[in-house]
Amino acid sequence: MAPSTSSTVTLNINGEKHTLSVDHRTTLLDALRERLDLTGTKKGCDQGQCGACTVLVDGRRSVSCLQLAVASDGREITTVEGVADGDRLHPVQQAFLDLDGFQCGYCTPGQICSAIAVIEEHAAGWPSAVTEDVRPDAGPPPLTPEEIKERMSGNLCRCGAYVQIAEAVARAAAETRSENRNETEGAAA
Amino acid sequence: MREFDYRRADDVSGAVALLGADPDARYLGGGTNLVDLMKTGVERPARLVDVRTLPLDRIEPADDGGLRIGATVTNSDLAAHPLVRDRYPALAQAVLAGASGQLRNMATVGGNLLQRTRCGYFTDVTRPCNKRVPGSGCPALTGEHHNHAVLGASDHCVAVHPSDMGVALAAFDAVVSYETADGPGELALADFYLPVGDTPHRETALPPGALVTGVTLPPLPVAARSRYRKVRERASYAFAIGSVAAALDVSDGVVRDARLAFGAVASRPWRARAAERVLTGAPATAEYFAAAADAELAAARPLPDNGYKVTLMRNLVVAVLSELAEEAAR
Numbered sequence: 001m002a003p004s005t006s007s008t009v010t011l012n013i014n015g016e017k018h019t020l021s022v023d024h025r026t027t028l029l030d031a032l033r034e035r036l037d038l039t040g041t042k043k044g045c046d047q048g049q050c051g052a053c054t055v056l057v058d059g060r061r062s063v064s065c066l067q068l069a070v071a072s073d074g075r076e077i078t079t080v081e082g083v084a085d086g087d088r089l090h091p092v093q094q095a096f097l098d099l100d101g102f103q104c105g106y107c108t109p110g111q112i113c114s115a116i117a118v119i120e121e122h123a124a125g126w127p128s129a130v131t132e133d134v135r136p137d138a139g140p141p142p143l144t145p146e147e148i149k150e151r152m153s154g155n156l157c158r159c160g161a162y163v164q165i166a167e168a169v170a171r172a173a174a175e176t177r178s179e180n181r182n183e184t185e186g187a188a189a
Numbered sequence: 190m191r192e193f194d195y196r197r198a199d200d201v202s203g204a205v206a207l208l209g210a211d212p213d214a215r216y217l218g219g220g221t222n223l224v225d226l227m228k229t230g231v232e233r234p235a236r237l238v239d240v241r242t243l244p245l246d247r248i249e250p251a252d253d254g255g256l257r258i259g260a261t262v263t264n265s266d267l268a269a270h271p272l273v274r275d276r277y278p279a280l281a282q283a284v285l286a287g288a289s290g291q292l293r294n295m296a297t298v299g300g301n302l303l304q305r306t307r308c309g310y311f312t313d314v315t316r317p318c319n320k321r322v323p324g325s326g327c328p329a330l331t332g333e334h335h336n337h338a339v340l341g342a343s344d345h346c347v348a349v350h351p352s353d354m355g356v357a358l359a360a361f362d363a364v365v366s367y368e369t370a371d372g373p374g375e376l377a378l379a380d381f382y383l384p385v386g387d388t389p390h391r392e393t394a395l396p397p398g399a400l401v402t403g404v405t406l407p408p409l410p411v412a413a414r415s416r417y418r419k420v421r422e423r424a425s426y427a428f429a430i431g432s433v434a435a436a437l438d439v440s441d442g443v444v445r446d447a448r449l450a451f452g453a454v455a456s457r458p459w460r461a462r463a464a465e466r467v468l469t470g471a472p473a474t475a476e477y478f479a480a481a482a483d484a485e486l487a488a489a490r491p492l493p494d495n496g497y498k499v500t501l502m503r504n505l506v507v508a509v510l511s512e513l514a515e516e517a518a519r
Contacts (some may be wrong), residue, residue, distance in 0.1 A: 003194035003236065024195045024237070027224070047225055048292060060265070060294040066224045067295065070195050071217065071239055112292065121290065126269045129285040129425065136271040153425035154289020184509050 009073040013038065014082025022069045029053045029064035032079060033071075040080040040109045044156075051155035054110035055079045061117035063154075083116060089128035091179075092172040101168035103159035111155045115169045118151045119176050143173050160166050190227050193261055194236040198243060201368050207238045210370065210398030216240045218261065218300035221292050226305060230314045231321060245402055248272065254408030260366075260401045261298030264288070264354065267298060277406060279415035279434045280357040283452075286419040287353040289426050299401035300382070302355060302365065303393070306348035306456075307428055319345045320389040330492065332393035336430050339489040339498045341455040346389030347492065350382070350457050351428050353419060358404060359458035360434040360450035361412050367399040374399070381459030389456070406411060411438045411446045413518060418509045419452070421500060431501045437513040439473045441465065449481070449506070454489075454498055461485040464506065473514040475507050482506035 010019045011031065018036055029046070032038040032055070044052030046065045053064040056078040083090040092115045095101065102108040122143050127134040130150040131141040141147055148166045155167065198204030214236040217223060226232040245259035248270050256272055268284040288296065292514060293393045310316045310328050317325035329337055329347050345355040355378070361376045374431040376394055383391050395401070406412075415436035421427040432452035434459040438445040447468040449461040471477040489499045 001196075005192040005194065006295075007195060023261060024193050025227075046228070048221055051289065051291060054291055057294075058290045060263075061291045062295050063221075063291045066219075066221050066292075068217075068224060071197075071220065071241065073197075118290065121265075123450075124269070126265070126287060127274065127281065129282070131285075134268075134274045134281045134285070136274050142361075150425050151290055154291045 007070050007073075009070055011036075011069065011077060012075065013073055013077045014079060024068065024070050025071040026067050028057075028069050028072045028077070029065040029070070029100070031069035032064060038079055038081055042106055042109055044107065044110075048051060050107070050110075050112040051114060051158075052107050054113045054155065056113055056117060059117075059120070061114050073133075078113070080112055083112065085173075090116065091175045092168070095168035095175075096165070096174040099164050099168045099171065101161060101165045102157075103161050107155060107157045111152070111157065111165055114155045115165075115172065116149070118169060119173045122147070122173065123176070123180075132179070143170065146168065190230070190487045191233045191235070193234055195239065196236065197239040201243060201245070201400060204238055204240050204243060205368055205370055205400050206397060208236075208277035208398050210353050211236065212397070216299075216400055218294075218297035219295035220300075221265065221288070221296045222300065222304040223318060226312070227314060231305070231312055234365040236372070238301075240322035240400065245299075251405065251408075258298055258404045258406070260403050261297045264293035264298070264301060267354070275362055275413070275414045276414065277357065278408070279376040279412065280354070280361065280406075281435060282417035283353040283419075283432075283434060284358040284362060286331070286417060286429075286432070287386050298404055299347065301352055302358075302401060302404075304351060305392075307351050308337065308348035311348060312391045320348060320392075321386070323390045326375055335493045335494045336428070336453065337492060337495055338376070338455050339491045339495055339502075340486075341385060341457070341488075342449070343385045343387065343389070345387050346385050346456065348389070348456060349453050349508055350455065351453070352431065353417065353432060353452060356450045357415075357417055357434040358406070360415070360436060360448040361409055362407050362440045364407075365401060365406045366403045366405065367395055369396050369399045371396075373402070377416065378404075378458070379460060385456045392456075409436070409448075411436045411448060413446070414438065414513055416513060418505060420505060428503055431498055433502070433505045435506070435509045435513060437468075437510060437517065439471070439514050439517040442473055442474050444468045444471050444477075446483075447510075449485075450500060451485075454502060461506075463487075468510075473510075473517070475511055478507045478510040478514075479503060481510075
């Protein structure tokens with residue numbers, strides 16, 4: 001096969017398939033913003049250092065500025081445009097609104113995508129760098145403010161809305177836990 | 190960025206064949222370091238061979254009680270794995286101390302080992318750098334070097350290896366597996382990274398075109414009581430200015446067995462064997478922990494602006510070993 005510098009890829013974004021030809025140098029971030037008009041995902045540092053471009057790839061939060069579009073072929077991508085349930089905001093979005101989890105709003109789409117994943121990672125029992133005992137016998141760590149700050153540290157906020165962001169993540173996590181409990185009880189009944 | 194060909198490999202031998210030991214080709218894992226270096230022009234590959242989807246994403250217990258970790262296991266999955274957290278807690282802690290949740294989801298074990306230094310002269314293509322352009326010089330020697338090496342460096346390069354994971358792997362005698370066109374091979378982590386000498390551009394002992402396929406941890410009961418402690422310039426999401434992976438077996442107040450490795454002080458994860466020799470059989474007290482640190486750091490050759498690292502590492506060793514000894518006494 002002769003060398004080629006572009007490929008046709010199918011990106012599955014927010015449940016919709018998009019087939020496009022991309023120069024191999026195109027990042028997923030640039031494909032989203034410049035080719036597919038999905039400008040909710042923001043370009044901050046473009047070096048993987050700020051988290052503004054965070055999206056979910058196969059359910060895992062990732063920085064789209066260091067992910068090549070061609071390497072995203074066939075993967076399930078969720079951007080901030082795809083997290084709400086129709087007109088019903090995602091609990092994380094609602095908590096950011098209610099608790100002023102932003103000022104200028106530029107980092108917010110990345111913060112929201114990251115927070116959604118943080119809540120899932122914690123629910124899956126993942127420890128963090130501030131978890132005192134990572135051994136499985138110690139059980140999952142409670143989602144304290146310290147845990148939230150550590151887990152959200154990949155998302156910078158130049159306005160410094162961190163206090164409210166951490167509160168919004170805590171509230172959304174508590175709501176998600178209570179929803180899951182209700183669902184479990186409903187299933188049992 | 191230079192234009193490049195892109196291929197996705199279906200299996201390990203296919204990946205090695207696609208790369209073809211071409212010095213202009215690179216394996217692509219999570220891309221968290223390589224793509225960044227391609228944007229800045231430090232790396233200018235003509236072809237990428239994507240290995241992320243290779244079936245090397247398993248963590249499996251070995252028959253001897255050790256652990257086999259595939260090269261495409263993500264940092265997140267490594268740190269979350271119950272067997273890693275149970276048998277080698279310092280490894281889980283080290284991985285969790287690195288980067289951010291987003292980057293750990295993308296980054297792979299193989300890529301973590303092969304990531305490049307974050308030395309500002311290496312990443313700035315407008316500056317000389319012996320690692321990037323052999324023979325061009327090392328501005329760090331007289332320039333910005335507050336986070337550079339104090340152990341094992343040379344007049345040609347004083348850059349540090351940035352991995353946290355590698356520090357725990359070095360402490361625990363990990364072995365790296367790789368594949369080449371001529372078949373598979375293995376390298377102990379102690380032999381994986383080459384001494385700096387006058388060839389800082391040659392970083393590993395991997396043969397040309399080799400694909401890292403995994404890491405094996407030996408059974409190591411002492412690792413069950415282990416810790417990783419990292420010091421950095423902000424509380425999270427930053428590279429270390431010094432770190433320690435330590436494991437300690439203490440009974441009747443005497444150290445029976447110890448493992449110790451340092452991060453962010455050398456061009457590679459630094460196994461502190463001189464310190465381990467002092468520790469083994471010594472009373473488990475702060476006095477002997479400090480003596481062990483001093484034995485290792487006697488070889489330190491700090492630059493004008495990074496002498497603090499010698500004090501930092503000494504304090505770090507004493508603190509981490511004291512915590513482990515206290516835990517053992519409970």
